[in-house]
Amino acid sequence: MSYQGYGQPYGQPPPPPPQGYSQHAPPQGQYPPQPGQYPPPQGQYPQYGQYAPPQGQYPPPQGHYPPPQGGPYSQYPPAQAPQGGYYQSPTPQGQYPPQQAPYGQPPPQPYGASPQHQQPYGAPTPGQYGAPPPQPGAQYGAPAPAPYGQIPPTPPSPGYGPPQIIQYDATADADALRRAMKGFGTDEKALVNVLARKDPLQIEVLRTTYERRHKRSLIDDIEKETRSWFEYGLVQLARGPLMSDVHNLYKAMSGPGTKEIVMNDILLSRSNADLKAIKSAYQQTFRRSLENDVKGELSLKTERHFLIVLNANRAEDMAPVNPQQVEEDVMSIYRSTEGKFGTDEILVCSILSTRNDNQIRAIAHLYKQKFNRDLDNVISSEFSGHMKDALLFQLRHAVDRYMHAAQLLEDSMAGLGTKDHLLVSRVIRFHWDRNELANIKGAYQQRYRKSLASRIRSETSGDYQMLMVACVGE
Secondary structure, three states, X not given: OOXXXXXXXXXXXXXXXXXXXXXXXXXXXXXXXXXXXXXXXXXXOOOOOOOOOOOOOOOOOOOOOOOHHHOOHHHOOOOOOOOOOOOOOOOOOOOOOOOOOOOXXXXXXXXXXXXXXXXXOOOOOOOOOOOOOOXXXXXXOOOOOOOOOOOOOOOOOOOOOOOOOOOOOOHHHHHHHHHHHOOOOOOHHHHHHHHOOXXXXXXXXXXXXXXXXXXXXXXXXXXXXXXXXXXXXXXXXXXXXXHHHHHHHHHHOOOOOOOHHXXXXXXXXOOHHHHHHHHHHHHHHHOOOHHHHHHHHOOHHHHHHHHHHHOOOOOOOOOOOOHHHHHHHHHHHHHHOOOOOOOOHHHHHHHHHHOXXXXXXXXXXXXXXXXXXXXXXXXXXXXXXXXXXXXXHHHHHHHOHHHHHHHHHHHOOOOOOOOHHHHHHHHHHHHOOHHHHHHHHHHHHHHHOOOHHHHHHHHOOHHHHHHHHHHHOO
């Protein structure tokens, strides 16, 4: 998939697909795909320390973005099939695969992780992209087994579901934060060491413990004792992922102009559960409807696009790829863009806003097969402005979420001057899930031939740099 013209900026197994239109190539090490089957999703790279597929096995579809420097994927470190990673069992026949193999190995269980019966910090949320199907009782908020024939809903991301009791005593950390900001001067390093290591569930406990023990607001104290982008990053950490989204949305739609990139980052390609949590928290925090505020800030067809998104009616992650529906979507997109004079923007917006990542990736693949044109290029040429940027965001996230995130991070640092607001918010957002962050760092290294941490160091300094590097790790 070409990335030219890049703009600003997630059951029951289905029956086997019809012959010649398989939904899924088997995991590496199993039988090779039969003629006519889908190749693996774009961006499928070997895990660090594992063998790559033999040269020529499972090539990426023609027209997908080339590997860095034009070299084949097989030039990267060879290794064997994943064991104990994302793909712990063969994919059931007819079930569409995860988007791509992880770029990096999951990190060891971090400081303060929950007990084993709970989902550990940084592990993929069951039902999310690239994760195995949810196991009953495996995580708070995981859906009950769905009735026969029904698709289970994707559970909320960590920090977006109801509060839960975790095994974490925040007393020592709360006291350390208070000492760091009490009296003359501020211990910035202590603030970073405590806040950058917490997962979404721990940060909620820490913030409430601080306020209960010291009768003070942690966020207010941070704002009084720190400044600039260092302050902004610490506040994002202290709020946690959900409330950071809520406050950033409100600021993006307040005052002169609307920061469309912030709206894209927060609202697009999200699960229904996360969107519902954001809308509810926005209403509770500001006593305002998020939908109404979006209507007041956007206009015409871009407004309709985002209202479709906010309906939270996206296909759940476990919903299968239906070849007939993919064919219909491809033809609808073609007739709405290249196949007619003028463009039916809303139809394209509706398709990319209501299909899940697997389905969108299948649409992009089939579009290339049928019309010998990258869907990315079609959108870039047929759309403009905020709508083009939003549609490209949805498409690129579905095609390769890790590479897309890596490009978002680079975009916040590229060119004259650093877009600090975007860099901080994106680093903080991606750091909450350590497995996802490891894959994003691997994708960044592969595309830009340097580590994410070294790139951040070249664009930041002082306490701001210390915080950003602590969040992404070396």
